[in-house]
Amino acid sequence: MKNFLTLCKIECIQIAKSMLYYLFIACLILFYITQMGEYNGVTKPKPGAQSYGFTYSTEERLMMEMTTKGLLQEFFDNQYKTYPFGFLKNVVLSEKKQEKIGEIIEDITGYEISELRIKWEEKNNQIQEDALKNGTMIMANQLDLEIAPLDSISFQEFCSQMEQIDELIGGGSDYQTEKIKTSAYVPKTYEQALSEYEELIKEDGIGNAYARQFCDYMGILLAILPVFLAVSRGLRDRRAKAVQVIDSKQAASSCIILSRYLSTIVMALLPLLLLAISPTLQTQYSMKAVGQSENFFTLIRVVLWWLTPTILLTVSVGFFFTELTKSASAILVQGIWWFLSINSNQGSLTGMVGFNLIPRFNSFGNYNIYQEVLPELIRNRVMYTAIAILLIVLTIGIYHWRRKGGSLSHGALRINRKNQL
Amino acid sequence: METKIILKNVNKFYGTKQALKNVNLTITEGMFGLLGKNGAGKTTLMKVLATLHSQTGGTVEICGIPITESKKIRSMIGYLPQDFSMYGSMSAYDAMDYLGVLSGLTKKERKERIPYLLEQVNLLNNRKMKVKAMSGGMRRRLGIAQAILHNPKVLIVDEPTAGLDPEERVRFRNLLSEIAKDRIVLLSTHIVGDIEATCEQIAVMDEGEIIYHGTVANLLMQARGKIYSSEISRMELEELKKTFVVTGMLTMGNKVTVRYVVPENNPSNPSNAILVEPNVEDAYMWLMNQARGEKV
Numbered sequence: 194m195k196n197f198l199t200l201c202k203i204e205c206i207q208i209a210k211s212m213l214y215y216l217f218i219a220c221l222i223l224f225y226i227t228q229m230g231e232y233n234g235v236t237k238p239k240p241g242a243q244s245y246g247f248t249y250s251t252e253e254r255l256m257m258e259m260t261t262k263g264l265l266q267e268f269f270d271n272q273y274k275t276y277p278f279g280f281l282k283n284v285v286l287s288e289k290k291q292e293k294i295g296e297i298i299e300d301i302t303g304y305e306i307s308e309l310r311i312k313w314e315e316k317n318n319q320i321q322e323d324a325l326k327n328g329t330m331i332m333a334n335q336l337d338l339e340i341a342p343l344d345s346i347s348f349q350e351f352c353s354q355m356e357q358i359d360e361l362i363g364g365g366s367d368y369q370t371e372k373i374k375t376s377a378y379v380p381k382t383y384e385q386a387l388s389e390y391e392e393l394i395k396e397d398g399i400g401n402a403y404a405r406q407f408c409d410y411m412g413i414l415l416a417i418l419p420v421f422l423a424v425s426r427g428l429r430d431r432r433a434k435a436v437q438v439i440d441s442k443q444a445a446s447s448c449i450i451l452s453r454y455l456s457t458i459v460m461a462l463l464p465l466l467l468l469a470i471s472p473t474l475q476t477q478y479s480m481k482a483v484g485q486s487e488n489f490f491t492l493i494r495v496v497l498w499w500l501t502p503t504i505l506l507t508v509s510v511g512f513f514f515t516e517l518t519k520s521a522s523a524i525l526v527q528g529i530w531w532f533l534s535i536n537s538n539q540g541s542l543t544g545m546v547g548f549n550l551i552p553r554f555n556s557f558g559n560y561n562i563y564q565e566v567l568p569e570l571i572r573n574r575v576m577y578t579a580i581a582i583l584l585i586v587l588t589i590g591i592y593h594w595r596r597k598g599g600s601l602s603h604g605a606l607r608i609n610r611k612n613q614l
Numbered sequence: 615m616e617t618k619i620i621l622k623n624v625n626k627f628y629g630t631k632q633a634l635k636n637v638n639l640t641i642t643e644g645m646f647g648l649l650g651k652n653g654a655g656k657t658t659l660m661k662v663l664a665t666l667h668s669q670t671g672g673t674v675e676i677c678g679i680p681i682t683e684s685k686k687i688r689s690m691i692g693y694l695p696q697d698f699s700m701y702g703s704m705s706a707y708d709a710m711d712y713l714g715v716l717s718g719l720t721k722k723e724r725k726e727r728i729p730y731l732l733e734q735v736n737l738l739n740n741r742k743m744k745v746k747a748m749s750g751g752m753r754r755r756l757g758i759a760q761a762i763l764h765n766p767k768v769l770i771v772d773e774p775t776a777g778l779d780p781e782e783r784v785r786f787r788n789l790l791s792e793i794a795k796d797r798i799v800l801l802s803t804h805i806v807g808d809i810e811a812t813c814e815q816i817a818v819m820d821e822g823e824i825i826y827h828g829t830v831a832n833l834l835m836q837a838r839g840k841i842y843s844s845e846i847s848r849m850e851l852e853e854l855k856k857t858f859v860v861t862g863m864l865t866m867g868n869k870v871t872v873r874y875v876v877p878e879n880n881p882s883n884p885s886n887a888i889l890v891e892p893n894v895e896d897a898y899m900w901l902m903n904q905a906r907g908e909k910v
Contacts, residue, residue, distance in 0.1 A: 199715050203708075210703055433745075434699040438760065441664045441693040442716035443685055449716070597684065598667035 197448050204426075204456035213425050217418050218464045221411070225468055228410045232475045235399055235483070238386040245386035250377035253348035258341050259376040260355060261301065263367055265338045268294055269313050275365040276536075282365075290361045297354050301342045313338050389558055397560040398487045400476040404495035405554040405563060407472065409542075411465060411496075412551045415503045416534060419461045420527040423511020426453050431519065446593035454512055454585055461504045462497070469496050502574045503550060505581035513584040516591045546570050550577060617643045617677055617767050617798055619663065624672035626658055626822075633658040634669070635822040645794040647813030647830075648802040649898065655822040656802040657696065660772045663800065664693040677767055689718065692761030696772040699753060702746030706737055706756055709745055710763060717764040731759040735789065751782035755789070762793060769799045775808050787811050810894040818901055825905045830894060837897035842876050842887040845869055854884070861899040875900045 208214050238245055250256065267273045271291060273284040286294070295306040302309065316338060323329070342351060355368035362368070367376065381389075393402055430436045439449070473492045480487045488494075507527060514523035534550040542555035544562040546569045554563065619641040626634035633655050650656050661667040662674060665684040674681035681687055700709040707728060714724040732738040735755035740748070748756065754774055761769055771790065775783045790799055791812050803809060809816055810830065818826040818833075826833060841861065846854060851870050854860070858874040873896060876883050892900070 195720075196715050196718060199721070200712075203712050203715065207701065207703070429701065433701045434697050435701060437661075437664075437666060437695040438693065438698055438700070438713065438757070439716060440666055441688060441691070441695075442713060443688040443718050443764075444716040445685070597665070598661070 196444070197452055200444070200448065200452035201456050201459075204453055205460055208422065208426075208456060208460045211425065213421060214460065217422060217461070220418055221414060221464050221468065224410065224414050229407065229472075232403070232472055234475070234479050235390070235393065237390055237483075238383060240383050242383070245381040245383060247378055248381045248385060249375050250379045252377065255377040255379070256373050257346075257348065257351050260351075260368065260373050261340060261342050262338065263376070264298065264355075264358070265309065265313065265340060268298060269310065273362045273366055275362060284362050284366075286361065293361055294358055297358055301346055301351060301354055302340050303343045304340065309338065309340065312340075389560075392560050393558050394480075394483050394485055397558070397563075398485075398491060399479045400473065400487045400491035401495060402558050402560070403472055403476050404469075404492045404499070406557050407469065407492070408496060408499040409552075409554045411468075412500055412503050413535060415461070415465070415500055416507055416551050417527060417531040419457065419504050419507040420511040420523055422457050422461060423508045424515050424521050424523050426457060427512055427515030427523075428519075428521065440596045446596055447589050450512070450516075450585070450589045450592050454508060454588075457508050457511075458501070458504055461508065462501065465496060465500065466493060469493050498574065499552075499570075502577040502581065506550065506577045506584075509581040509584035509588070512588045513591075516588045516595070546573050548573060548576065618675075619677075619768065619798060619800070620673075620675045621659075622673045624659075624662065624669045624674060626655075626662065626667065627670045633822050634662070637672070637822075637824055639817055639824060639827060641798055641800060641815070643794075643796070643798055644815065645791060645799045645801060645813045647809035647816040648800060648819060649804070649806065649809050649816055650819035651804055651902070654804075654819040656804075656819055657772055658822075659819070660693075660770050660800070660802050663768075664691060664770050666693075689764065690767045692764070692766035692769045694754075694757045694761045694769070694771045694774060696776070698757035700745045700756070700760075702744060704745055705742045706732065706745065706748070707741040709756065710760055713760045714763050719764055727763055727765075731763060735759045736785075750777050751779070751786070754778065754782070754786060758786075758789060758793070767797050769793060769797060770802075771799065772802045773804070774801065775803065775805055783808070784811075806895045806898050818898065820902065820905050826901055833897045833901065834892055834894065837875075837892040837900040839889065840875055840878070840900050841873060841890050841892040841896045842883060843871060843873050843890045844884045844887040845871050846884060846886075850884075859899055859903045861896045875903055877903075 268291070271285055273286065275282050275284050298304075298309070299306060346354075352370045352373060355373060356370060359366045359368040366372075393399065430439055469492050473489065476492060477487060477489065510527045510530070511523045514526050515521070530550060537547075537549055542553045543559050544566045545553040546566050552566075552570055552573055554566075619639070621637050621639040624634055624637040625632065637655075637659065648656050648659065658667065662669050662681070663676070665681060665687050669681070676687055677690055679686050679690070700713070704712065710728045710732065711724055714728065719727065729738060729741070732741050735758055737752065737755055737759065740752065743752075745753065745756070758771070758774070761771070774790070775786055778786060787808060790801060793799055794812075801808065801813060814829055814831075816826070816828070816830055816833070817824050844854075846869070848865075848868055848870055851863075851872065854872060854874065858876060860872055860874045862873040864871045873890065875896070876887070
């Protein structure tokens with residue numbers, strides 16, 4: 194055990210001496226500064242202010258109206274926005290599919306499509322005439338038809354109809370239930386703002402709220418950058434021609450790999466914890482200013498349990514694929530995983546968790562959403578920790594196998610296929 | 615526990631290619647030389663002994679412990695691979711410290727042994743020098759220091775003098791001889807001079823087989839009466855090469871003094887040929903020539 198800790202210490206020192214590590218830190222700092230910006234503190238909303246910001250309305254009727262508006266516009270244009278893999282794709286539908294969507298629109302609005310088309314064309318013509326007359330630009334939302342769904346249609350029925358439309362479009366459209374729930378973006382009232390403020394101060398805590406946003410941003414980087422540290426460590430023995438001499442030593446394979454693994458994790462976490470010191474002090478000060486207190490380690494605690502699984506997984510992928518292929522292929526694997534993760538959150542960026550490696554919470558506050566997604570987030574983090582552990586156990590197995598002369602040839606594990614006499 | 619390596623019917627295959635063929639060998643304390651041309655199977659044998667490769671068949675025991683107990687074996691052996699190096703950014707001391715931890719040494723043991731061994735290999739003054747800044751000879755010396763760091767009973771050294779200048783080579787041989795006082799030092803090389811200078815017991819390998827195992831003196835004795843020297847003109851040299859295995863030559867003007875192996879009762883031996891005492895190189899060449907026809 195003592196030797197294991199000494200090995201970890203040596204590994205940490207070696208990482209700290211590498212140029213790559215300073216590049217890693219520089220990326221983290223740069224991203225933190227540019228994305229998180231300055232912490233401006235929290236102020237109690239005052240009545241009569243011009244704006245209290247915006248929020249997603251939870252009013253189902255409003256969500257239905259906003260979605261219907263958007264649907265009518267896309268239907269008449271026959272241009273449906275979808276986001277496969279995060280990129281915008283305009284889908285044009287066949288006449289048959291348009292007819293089916295038309296039938297659904299008729300069901301939910303109570304109007305014939307021909308009637309709606311006349312209304313839409315009239316409105317379009319009117320707006321264009323006005324714009325020409327006044328020399329103004331036409332705003333996209335000006336073209337929306339103010340047609341509401343029938344009162345007799347429930348939210349569930351509406352969502353079910355919209356899911357059918359999403360299927361006809363090919364998925365990834367604005368008519369998925371998750372997207373419908375975030376379709377009504379409305380200005381906050383004073384009461385809403387005050388209630389959120391009270392919740393933030395008394396229940397959530399400024400440190401927690403800040404930590405979630407911090408984790409959201411830093412998670413994006415930590416799902417890719419540590420793989421470079423891992424690959425660099427994995428290839429280092431070979432580059433230094435030290436493979437045979439290390440392999441011939443009596444230290445157990447698990448001891449060698451785990452010391453490298455844990456050191457990489459610790460060194461990846463270290464700058465993160467240092468970055469968290471300044472906002473910790475600031476959020477502490479903010480809480481004190483409103484007569485509340487918060488545990489000093491609140492922010493760091495959230496950072497640790499939220500981001501450690503991401504780092505564990507990324508480093509595990511790095512170690513596993515480097516040991517398996519003896520190449521930098523892990524960067525490609527993790528790069529693809531990162532790309533898919535970052536682009537799969539197409540709804541709200543606040544509270545999108547699922548099985549994504551990068552859970553999103555891109556807002557300050559929203560404690561209610563956080564509470565809602567917390568069990569999902571815990572499941573997500575536990576799952577990635579488990580995958581990371583599995584990968585590192587497999588890495589130890591492969592390393593041990595290689596150490597005894599095993600090698601990979603034509604995709605199969607073999608012993609000593611190298612032409613080395 | 616007796617310090618001894620015993621190999622019985624050891625075979626090793628790389629796919630369909632057989633790298634070791636029924637190797638039987640017993641190695642006792644002192645310097646033991648393993649001689650053979652490149653590709654003879656020396657490195658494979660070394661790697662099997664260093665637990666880096668497992669044999670396909672046969673048994674290997676080191677000091678009574680079967681080679682399959684790799685952890686125990688690794689604690690008893692020191693290994694200096696052919697192309698030894700360490701992380702370039704580490705200093706000589708740090709590299710030794712790291713490898714010392716991997717060898718299971720305590721902090722106290724490392725503090726005592728590392729300066730002592732660096733002194734032994736004449737690197738104490740360079741202990742802070744980065745590995746990447748070291749010359750080939752310095753790295754080789756660092757390699758030998760790390761290999762004996764945990765005081766192993768067996769030291770396996772693969773081609774240690776390849777690429778060293780003559781002075782470094784002599785220094786390195788002397789160092790190995792000193793180390794071999796109370797342990798087995800198994801030296802693999804294709805440079806006959808290394809063996810001649812350091813080993814009493816040797817084995818010669820060819821195409822995965824042991825074609826000779828015994829003392830250097832015995833090998834010389836076997837080659838006695840088969841090595842001739844002759845002074846010939848340059849024009850005659852090509853013809854001589856076609857008939858005999860040339861083991862050495864010295865050119866002086868238009869004349870060449872040639873040493874060569876003469877098979878018994880060969881009538882084409884030049885009339886001015888003189889029978890000479892074989893050196894190890896001659897004996898080795900004679901042995902390899904014999905092996906091509908009939909294995910010893």
